Amino acid sequence: MTAPHAASLDLTLAGRPSARALAGIALAAWPEHEKFLLRSFGQRSPAVLDASETVSAAILKLIAGEEARFGEDYRWTCDRLREEEIFFHREGRYRLSTFAEAHAEVYSNDVYMGRYMRGLLLTQALWFNHAATTEMFLARVLGAMEGPFDYLEVGPGHGLMTAFAAASPLCRSLEAWDVSATSLEETRAALKKLGAAKPVALVRTDILRAEPAQRRFDLVVISEVLEHLEAPGEALRFLRSALSERGRIFVNVPINSPSPDHLALFSSREDVVALVEGAGYRIDRIELYATQGRPVETALAQKISVSAAVVGRPE
Amino acid sequence: MSREVILGDIREIMADVFDMDVDDVVVTPDTTADDIEEWDSLSHIRLIVAVERRFKVKFTNAEIERLRRVGDLVALVEAKQPA
Numbered sequence A: 001m002t003a004p005h006a007a008s009l010d011l012t013l014a015g016r017p018s019a020r021a022l023a024g025i026a027l028a029a030w031p032e033h034e035k036f037l038l039r040s041f042g043q044r045s046p047a048v049l050d051a052s053e054t055v056s057a058a059i060l061k062l063i064a065g066e067e068a069r070f071g072e073d074y075r076w077t078c079d080r081l082r083e084e085e086i087f088f089h090r091e092g093r094y095r096l097s098t099f100a101e102a103h104a105e106v107y108s109n110d111v112y113m114g115r116y117m118r119g120l121l122l123t124q125a126l127w128f129n130h131a132a133t134t135e136m137f138l139a140r141v142l143g144a145m146e147g148p149f150d151y152l153e154v155g156p157g158h159g160l161m162t163a164f165a166a167a168s169p170l171c172r173s174l175e176a177w178d179v180s181a182t183s184l185e186e187t188r189a190a191l192k193k194l195g196a197a198k199p200v201a202l203v204r205t206d207i208l209r210a211e212p213a214q215r216r217f218d219l220v221v222i223s224e225v226l227e228h229l230e231a232p233g234e235a236l237r238f239l240r241s242a243l244s245e246r247g248r249i250f251v252n253v254p255i256n257s258p259s260p261d262h263l264a265l266f267s268s269r270e271d272v273v274a275l276v277e278g279a280g281y282r283i284d285r286i287e288l289y290a291t292q293g294r295p296v297e298t299a300l301a302q303k304i305s306v307s308a309a310v311v312g313r314p315e
Numbered sequence B: 001m002s003r004e005v006i007l008g009d010i011r012e013i014m015a016d017v018f019d020m021d022v023d024d025v026v027v028t029p030d031t032t033a034d035d036i037e038e039w040d041s042l043s044h045i046r047l048i049v050a051v052e053r054r055f056k057v058k059f060t061n062a063e064i065e066r067l068r069r070v071g072d073l074v075a076l077v078e079a080k081q082p083a
């Protein structure tokens, strides 16, 4: 059964050598993952495939020399996520609900965190919803900036989005805030490997305890962070005060997406709209992308994970 | 509960989970995920959890991972039924 799938993956990713190489790295550790990858890539538009190639090329730089380990950890991470998914479908909620629990189970465990972070990095290209959201970020967020901008990202993690922002000719300055010293170290190392086009000020801050911002930013990005917080609305309200009058915020938050350290559950598009509007923003644009390119309405009804990406401006 | 009855119920659950017309769900004990386009790793978990609910049984994570053949699912449900 392997041969026809392999041929199709070559076909689907023809002319996208980095994405093909990354898929190969995952498959080397996990041959049975082929059907999943074939569908994941097969559902992508040419624009999303182009973005996937860009992201894959960056990821290959980050994992160079350690490809096999990243492939293994991707598989391991998907196994952990499957366990959370079983719980979620049985109980209708995320397993953990407080930061203290997540800290005890996940954040304080360096070995676990290392594997999890390496695994999640590969999902940025291998998962349909992550690649589609990145395409939106590149084309309709960064690409839509009309003048010079100062950039703030909260929870940059792997640093890919920060690096893409740094590459924008309109980007004037960059700051990245994260609560975790380990994450900031990962971001620092990533920006170096990617040859980030501009310096990035890395600041250790808990977004829920941050001091009033000293300056204003024209583009604030908070991607895959709010679901880790006990009080996501508070974080967004705080960021409202860090946004310039004509600034934009890009919020990426997953719906029905169980993960070992996800605390805040959003179950619908309405939940996400209420979160963003309730924090004092007007929504300019909202795009939803379901896992594996499923139709969004079906995915929502079946409680399959959907990424919600929102561009907002101060109300 | 006989194996035939369990199989029949599972077929109905599959139609529901895979969003298919029940008449289009052709299952035998030998049917596997490879035979049904909609049966992928995402719908697998929903299928198993729906089966758990229907038959008031619980599978271990390892069992969920392993189950790929309808006949094995039926046998496991049967084994877990209260006597």
Ligand SMILES: C[S@@+](CC[C@H](N)C(=O)[O-])C[C@H]1O[C@@H](n2cnc3c(N)ncnc32)[C@H](O)[C@@H]1O
Pocket (backbone or CB within 6 Å): A154, A155, A156, A157, A158, A159, A177, A178, A179, A180, A183, A205, A206, A207, A208, A222, A223, A224, A225, A228, A229, A252
């Ligand atoms: C899943 S990663 C997101 C990485 C990347 N932004 C993305 O979209 O894939 C979450 C990041 O948020 C950071 N984070 C979690 N809680 C935070 C808090 N209270 N304040 C600031 N950063 C936080 C974590 O350390 C981590 O780097």
